[in-house]
């Protein structure tokens with residue numbers, strides 16, 4: 001059955017708004033014409049997004065375009081496999097780089113790469129901290145398949161799981177959670193990931209978040225301050241803020 005039948009076939013009382021000036025059409029046009037910053041703010045506030053693939057699609061439909069990118073960060077040189085339909089497929093995201101350069105982790109324990117994408121954060125930091133264990137979580141199946149390949153060097157201490165936030169990892173109590181949040185999924189999702197991270201950290205555990213100032217770093221920090229007893233902005237670089245939150 002097609003979407004048209006579900007929403008309103010010829011005999012249905014439902015009539016989708018039609019015509020050049022329908023509210024939905026006008027809204028789309030306003031968004032299309034808005035400057036980038038206004039668009040980003042709108043997406044952040046509402047979570048409303050276009051209907052095509054996004055990096056947080058659970059099953060991206062875009063044609064595969066796998067490639068290998070060479071990454072140098074935190075004193076490590078590594079190759080990572082990426083693909084279309086995942087976040088920052090052409091190279092390490094600048095915000096991710098700022099995060100991995102700033103983070104200080106315990107030498108041992110369980111770290112969660114929340115919203116792992118193709119696994120860049122864990123792939124870099126599992127090399128820097130060779131005795132740490134890693135749990136990688138994401139909703140995007142294509143990203144998870146890549147993350148599994150990119151963490152193959154550490155299969156004995158890295159697990160990759162499909163999970164909306166921590167929903168698929170209920171029992172987990174972590175020493176640290178690292179998050180480059182899916183800002184495009186909207187504020188409600190990002191703030192939920194903050195709260196779930198708090199719930200899944202042990203005493204003394206830390207959530208590390210990187211977020212761009214123009215994408216809401218100040219309001220995100222204020223929200224984190226409502227959840228965690230200690231919140232500190234530990235790095236600012238190129239418009240990105242790294243926020244470290246500690247649970248006591």
Ligand SMILES: C[S@@+](CC[C@H](N)C(=O)[O-])C[C@H]1O[C@@H](n2cnc3c(N)ncnc32)[C@H](O)[C@@H]1O
Nearest residue numbers: 056087096115116117138139140164165180182
């Ligand atoms: C900004 S990207 C960061 C990816 C990766 N950590 C990096 O730095 O390259 C955010 C990631 O969060 C994932 N994501 C979105 N919503 C999520 C959710 N509810 N639970 C878990 N992951 C989610 C997206 O699929 C995406 O891979």
